[in-house]
Amino acid sequence: MTGEPILGISGLDISFTSYGQKSQILHDVSMHIDQGERVSLIGQSGSGKTVTMRTIIGTLPMPPAIIERGSIRFEGTELLTLDKRARNRLKGTGISIVLQDPMLSFNPLLTIGRQMDDVVRFADIRLNISRRRADRTARIHEVLRNVQLADPERICSAYPMMLSGGMRQRVLIGMALLNSPRLLIADEPGTALDVTTQQEILVLLNRLVDETGMSLMLITHNLGVVREMADRVYVMERGRIVETGTRAEIFNNPQHGYTRRLMEAVPSLYGSRVTDVTNERAEDAMIKVRDISKDFPLRSGLFNRQVGITRAVKDVELTINRGDIFGIAGESGSGKTTLAKMMLGLFDATDGAITMDKLNVHDAAGSRDFRKLVQIVYQNPGSSLNPKRTVADQLSVPLIFADFDRSTIAARIRELLELVDLPARYASMYPHELSGGQKQRVAIARALSVDPKILVLDEPTSALDVLIQNVVIDLLQRLRSELDLTYVFISHDLSLMRNFCNRVAIMFRGEICEQGETPDVFANPQHPYTRALLSAIPVLTDEEAAQKPIIEASERNAVLLSTTTLN
Amino acid sequence: MAFYLTKRALSLLMVLLGLAVMIFVIARIVPGDPARIALGPLATANQVAELRQEMGLNDPIYVQLWHYLVGLAQGDLGKSLLTSRPVMSDILQALPATFELVLATVILQISISIPLGVLAAYYRDSWIDNITRILSLLGVVIPGFVLAIILQLLASYYFTSFPVTGRLDPSLDFQANTTGLLLIDSVIAGRPDVFIDALRYLFLPAIALAAGGIGQVMRITRSAMIEVGSRDFIEAARAYGIPERVITFRYMLRVASVAPLTILGLEFASLIGNAFVVEFVFSWPGIASYGVRTILQKDLNAVIGVVLVSGVFFVIANLTIDVLLGIIDPRHRIRGAQKA
Numbered sequence: 001m002t003g004e005p006i007l008g009i010s011g012l013d014i015s016f017t018s019y020g021q022k023s024q025i026l027h028d029v030s031m032h033i034d035q036g037e038r039v040s041l042i043g044q045s046g047s048g049k050t051v052t053m054r055t056i057i058g059t060l061p062m063p064p065a066i067i068e069r070g071s072i073r074f075e076g077t078e079l080l081t082l083d084k085r086a087r088n089r090l091k092g093t094g095i096s097i098v099l100q101d102p103m104l105s106f107n108p109l110l111t112i113g114r115q116m117d118d119v120v121r122f123a124d125i126r127l128n129i130s131r132r133r134a135d136r137t138a139r140i141h142e143v144l145r146n147v148q149l150a151d152p153e154r155i156c157s158a159y160p161m162m163l164s165g166g167m168r169q170r171v172l173i174g175m176a177l178l179n180s181p182r183l184l185i186a187d188e189p190g191t192a193l194d195v196t197t198q199q200e201i202l203v204l205l206n207r208l209v210d211e212t213g214m215s216l217m218l219i220t221h222n223l224g225v226v227r228e229m230a231d232r233v234y235v236m237e238r239g240r241i242v243e244t245g246t247r248a249e250i251f252n253n254p255q256h257g258y259t260r261r262l263m264e265a266v267p268s269l270y271g272s273r274v275t276d277v278t279n280e281r282a283e284d285a286m287i288k289v290r291d292i293s294k295d296f297p298l299r300s301g302l303f304n305r306q307v308g309i310t311r312a313v314k315d316v317e318l319t320i321n322r323g324d325i326f327g328i329a330g331e332s333g334s335g336k337t338t339l340a341k342m343m344l345g346l347f348d349a350t351d352g353a354i355t356m357d358k359l360n361v362h363d364a365a366g367s368r369d370f371r372k373l374v375q376i377v378y379q380n381p382g383s384s385l386n387p388k389r390t391v392a393d394q395l396s397v398p399l400i401f402a403d404f405d406r407s408t409i410a411a412r413i414r415e416l417l418e419l420v421d422l423p424a425r426y427a428s429m430y431p432h433e434l435s436g437g438q439k440q441r442v443a444i445a446r447a448l449s450v451d452p453k454i455l456v457l458d459e460p461t462s463a464l465d466v467l468i469q470n471v472v473i474d475l476l477q478r479l480r481s482e483l484d485l486t487y488v489f490i491s492h493d494l495s496l497m498r499n500f501c502n503r504v505a506i507m508f509r510g511e512i513c514e515q516g517e518t519p520d521v522f523a524n525p526q527h528p529y530t531r532a533l534l535s536a537i538p539v540l541t542d543e544e545a546a547q548k549p550i551i552e553a554s555e556r557n558a559v560l561l562s563t564t565t566l567n
Numbered sequence: 568m569a570f571y572l573t574k575r576a577l578s579l580l581m582v583l584l585g586l587a588v589m590i591f592v593i594a595r596i597v598p599g600d601p602a603r604i605a606l607g608p609l610a611t612a613n614q615v616a617e618l619r620q621e622m623g624l625n626d627p628i629y630v631q632l633w634h635y636l637v638g639l640a641q642g643d644l645g646k647s648l649l650t651s652r653p654v655m656s657d658i659l660q661a662l663p664a665t666f667e668l669v670l671a672t673v674i675l676q677i678s679i680s681i682p683l684g685v686l687a688a689y690y691r692d693s694w695i696d697n698i699t700r701i702l703s704l705l706g707v708v709i710p711g712f713v714l715a716i717i718l719q720l721l722a723s724y725y726f727t728s729f730p731v732t733g734r735l736d737p738s739l740d741f742q743a744n745t746t747g748l749l750l751i752d753s754v755i756a757g758r759p760d761v762f763i764d765a766l767r768y769l770f771l772p773a774i775a776l777a778a779g780g781i782g783q784v785m786r787i788t789r790s791a792m793i794e795v796g797s798r799d800f801i802e803a804a805r806a807y808g809i810p811e812r813v814i815t816f817r818y819m820l821r822v823a824s825v826a827p828l829t830i831l832g833l834e835f836a837s838l839i840g841n842a843f844v845v846e847f848v849f850s851w852p853g854i855a856s857y858g859v860r861t862i863l864q865k866d867l868n869a870v871i872g873v874v875l876v877s878g879v880f881f882v883i884a885n886l887t888i889d890v891l892l893g894i895i896d897p898r899h900r901i902r903g904a905q906k907a
Contacts, residue, residue: 057806091808099806104799109821109896118817119807126808159897175807 004076005032006183006215007056007095012070014051017063025051026239029070033183038209038216040230040247042223042262044465048239049219053185056217057097058087075182089126092119096181100188102168106160112171113156116140116178123179140178147174147204148564165332166197166563173204177212184209185217191225194331194492196560199536202228221465223266224538227251235259251540265466267495269522269539270547276519277502281323286486287343287454289318292352294338312338314510315352320503325480325487327497327518329533330507336490339507340456343488344376357453372402375447379459381439385431391417391442392427395449402450416445419482420475437468441475448483456488461496473500494537498522506530508559525549529559571900575889579882586878587639587871591632594867600624604865605648635871644875645868649861654872657857662876663747664734665853668776669842669880670748671769673831675777676784681827683781684788685820691793699785706782711841715775715848722771729771732850736764772849776841780834784827791823798822825896832888839877 014026026048033039043049054060056072058079072079074094079087099105107115120136131139141152147170149155160168169190176184189205190198202225209216218229226233226247233250235243235258243256254260268274294313297306313335320326330336341347343354345365354361357373364370375398378384386394395413404412414424420441431439440460447455457476461469473496479485489501497504498518505515506529513527525531531549539545602618603610623631638645644654687699709717722729735741735749741761743752750769753761795801796819804814846855854873861869893900 054802059802059805088808091806093808097803097806099799099803101799105803107800107804107818107822108898110817118804118809118813122809122813123807161898172803175803179807 004073005034006037006075007031007033007217008071008073009052009056010071012052012055012072013068014055014060015066015068017066022066024068024239025065026055029236029239029241031234031241031244033215033217036209036213036215038206038218038229038231040218040220040226040233041236042220042226042233043236044221044262044467046238047236049236050187051239052236053097053187053217053219057095057185058091092123092176092181093127093179094181095183095185096176096179098173098176098184098186098189101192102165102172103192105172106168108160110159111156112158112160112163113137113140116143116156116171116175119175119178140174143174143177144171146177146208147171149174150564164561164563165193166200166561169193169197169201170204170563173201173208177208180212181214183215183217185219187219188221189218189225191220191222195494196331196532196536197563198225199538200563202538205229222538223262223540227540228538235262261467263540265470266540267493267499268544269495269498269534269537270544271541275499277325277500279321279323279325279502281321284322285319286322286324286357287318287320287326287488288355289316289320289339289343290353290355292316292339292342292349292354294335294342294347295350312510313342313349316507316510316512318505318512318515320486320488322486323480323484324503325489325501327489327491327501327504328507329491329494329497329504331492331533334507335510336507337458340376340458340488340490344374344456345370368402371398372450373452374454374456375450375452376456376458377440377443377447377460380463381436381443382431382463384443385439385446387431390428390430391434394442395427395446398446398449412449416449419448419479420445435468436464437471440464440472444472444475444479448479451483453484454486454488456490458490459492460489462491462493469496476500494522494533495539506533528555532556532559571893572890575886579886583875583878583882587636587875588632590871590874591635592628594871595628595631599865601648601865601867639875644872647861647866647869649864649866649869654869657869658854658872658876661852661854661857663743664851665842665846665855666880667748667750668769668772668846668851668853669838671750671773672776672780672838672842673835673884675773676780676831676834679777680781680784681788681820681824684785684827685792685815687785687789688792688796689815691789696789699789703782703785706778706780706785709778711775711779712844712848714778715772715845718771718775719848728767730768731771734765734768734852735761736768739764772845772851775848776838776845779841780831780838783834784831787830788823788827791826792819795819795823821895825892828888828891828895832885835881835884839880 009032010030012026012029013024015022015024029048029052031039031041041049041052051060051065055067056079067080070080074090079090106112117133117136117140120131120139124131124136137156140156144152144155149167149170155163155167155171163171173189186205190201193201205216206229208214216229218226220226230247232246233244234241235250235256237258243250243254243259250259251263254263292313293311293315295309295311298308298310299306316339328336328339338347342349343356343361345361348362356370359370359373361370392413395416396409399409399412413427417424417426422438422441422445426434426438426442431442434442444460460476461472464472476487477500480487489497491497501518503516504518504521505512506521506527507513508527508529514521514525514530521530522534525534528551531551532555535548535551537548539548600615600619602615602622602624606614606618619625623634626634635645642655644658646652647654647657650657683699687696690696719731722731730736739761741749741753741756741758743749745752745755749765750762753759753765801814801818804818809818842853843855843858845851846853847859850856854876857869858873861873
């Protein structure tokens with residue numbers, strides 16, 4: 001290491017006060033980033049990553065936060081004692097950020113051009129540079145081309161909502177680069193996007209770091225991303241840095257127990273750590289989806305006339321056997337959720353028919369029998385549970401509908417909680433008193449309350465941390481064998497699907513482009529879209545990376561929508 | 568934008584048509600014979616029957632409705648039984664005073680509530696926040712007419728420079744003939760004395776009328792500002808070094824103003840209702856005194872006319888809000904256009 005690092009943090013202690021109570025959030029955090037280095041900070045939610053990031057860029061709200069001790073030096077200047085004006089001068093020009101969600105990081109009411117111009121103009125004012133508007137626009141266009149956006153002028157005149165997620169992420173990176181920062185902090189770049197788009201974004205970030213020589217601090221919980229993006233890694237747990245090392249050291253020889261647990265919790269795509277799931281039961285068709293399609297009307301004009309249709313699901317044909325864990329994979333907009341809603345009878349199919357355990361969904365939807373047959377577990381337990389009612393209240397609602405006697409409901413609730421490994425005293429708690437994993441277990445218990453035979457699982461773990469994800473997945477596995485359940489598992493996470501499902505179907509633009517036994521589909525993907533998906537997944541080891549399917553650029557471009565041009 | 572406007576205007580026309588039909592039908596089915604009321608208890612059965620024939624009350628209700636709507640399309644609201652003059656001209660005479668009061672009220676509401684809401688959000692949980700909270704609570708819970716009477720009492724004892732009845736000092740001898748609005752006509756006529764006098768008269772009724780809306784809109788502005796302030800793009804703007812002043816107004820208030828503006832439009836209905844009472848208390852020569860008299864007299868044509876005019880007010884206010892929202896929030900206008 002030569003000279004002083006671009007960023008040096010030492011002995012940082014930060015506390016938060018709320019209602020007079022003080023609790024320490026960061027404990028003696030020290031780290032450094034060298035010139036041109038890519039450093040990754042990993043940890044689960046609540047580990048203190050975001051607080052660290054905010055302290056560096058100067059957006060930590062104080063109060064409630066208090067910096068108790070420590071120092072942050074940027075290019076030799078102490079940031080924590082720097083006066084406000086000098087500190088503000090560095091914002092965007094010395095240190096800049098790319099926030100996690102490109103959908104939420106723009107002002108929805110201003111054009112992209114206006115927002116970018118604001119960033120340049122106020123930086124100019126702080127640095128006492130005078131530039132004409134045309135010069136600023138030229139700079140904006142240059143940066144947009146640099147993030148590979150083909151038509152800067154049209155992008156500038158567009159409102160954020162008119163751009164796709166991938167394009168917004170590119171613009172967002174461009175926005176951070178407008179004033180040529182020396183350090184870029186990226187918070188979970190691309191994780192809010194589809195995996196194929198995420199990969200493009202990671203490639204772009206790597207290229208920009210190479211070209212500009214800036215340093216990159218990458219905040220993420222995704223170890224696969226870290227492997228593709230970082231020179232050095234810091235692992236954070238509960239406000240402490242528990243391990244640090246080069247990428248090779250961390251991935252090949254993790255020392256700390258927490259790091260090792262994190263690594264083991266990530267489901268593998270290929271190799272020895274993959275588990276094959278099988279269905280031991282004799283083949284017995286439980287769910288039959290026959291040639292099903294769903295159209296949505298496009299309305300427009302003065303009288304909301306129907307001007308066309310979008311076909312969200314096209315001629316889908318599926319047979320799911322009793323005891324299957326059937327995975328339906330696909331990216332956003334692929335039609336997987338529409339298909340699931342049709343199975344649940346929430347949407348009526350335009351064409352075709354679905355039978356579930358001999359009940360025709362079209363006729364049975366909404367009936368008592370059907371509700372007792374199929375239940376759903378939603379993606380985000382934080383919003384699928386009613387925050388104002390206790391766990392017992394929420395579990396009793398379906399029981400009352402299923403004609404349970406009042407006197408037996410309490411016993412049934414205890415039984416359900418036991419089933420999902422929650423102590424009986426949780427019955428009187430409110431959702432906000434529970435952790436994410438516990439909430440999802442309550443949601444599972446609620447789905448199981450009427451003793452269904454089929455559970456539709458809509459991304460049941462994607463809102464959870466990876467360590468908790470495994471607990472929930474293990475629980476679901478156990479429940480399947482105990483209660484003789486059939487699962488329809490909807491997800492975009494193919495690594496998880498590899499280890500959880502015995503059969504999978506890949507959806508692409510409303511159609512099933514490929515389906516089969518999980519090991520076959522993953523070992524020998526036929527459709528180019530499946531190959532594009534699999535090759536985009538960030539994995540943990542070189543061994544796995546080597547086994548990923550290879551896809552030609554031309555083939556890839558044929559199946560993926562461009563994130564670089566407006567259509 | 569033109570498309571968006573046409574669409575909004577058309578749907579509001581439909582609302583007005585619906586209102587006209589509904590109020591006409593209601594007015595016809597309430598018990599009591601308008602002809603008998605108009606002629607008084609001493610009229611003979613023959614006279615009543617004659618008037619019924621003349622008013623068309625013997626026709627089936629849909630024929631009456633059709634005649635009424637045809638007249639309405641030509642700006643004819645029928646004749647008032649009370650004043651024996653066309654309802655239209657009665658209303659046009661009283662309308663400017665009410666319009667001026669309502670306009671002043673809305674301007675007062677916007678210019679007080681939104682800045683206070685922003686302040687309360689900016690100095691969240693400080694004494695400023697607490698004081699505005701108490702003020703808004705008072706504004707919401709005190710009915711307009713109670714406040715009107717309190718203000719009147721205070722003004723007659725302590726703040727005598729604010730007159731408590733009427734619209735203008737009669738000794739000033741001024742006729743608002745151009746727009747009917749004193750504040751505008753006095754400027755056109757070059758009469759600053761009238762302008763100032765009109766403001767003095769306007770002040771108390773406008774305050775009484777505005778208080779409830781101010782309280783509500785202020786709280787909504789505050790919570791909208793706080794909610795927007797926690798969004799990611801605000802943190803991003805801070806991290807890119809955009810000054811706090813610009814963030815507060817261009818980034819936060821612009822986004823946060825959608826909710827208070829919508830509420831302001833909806834509040835307009837209760838504002839018109841309150842205007843009736845407040846005008847009465849302050850003897851304001853507006854449409855309210857006319858409306859109250861005609862309702863008591865069961866002067867049906869006039870009642871329908873007054874309700875329709877209130878409806879037009881409400882619809883125009885909401886159209887204005889829609890246009891404002893369309894300007895502020897591109898999502899309002901582009902969503903429709905994109906699909907087209």
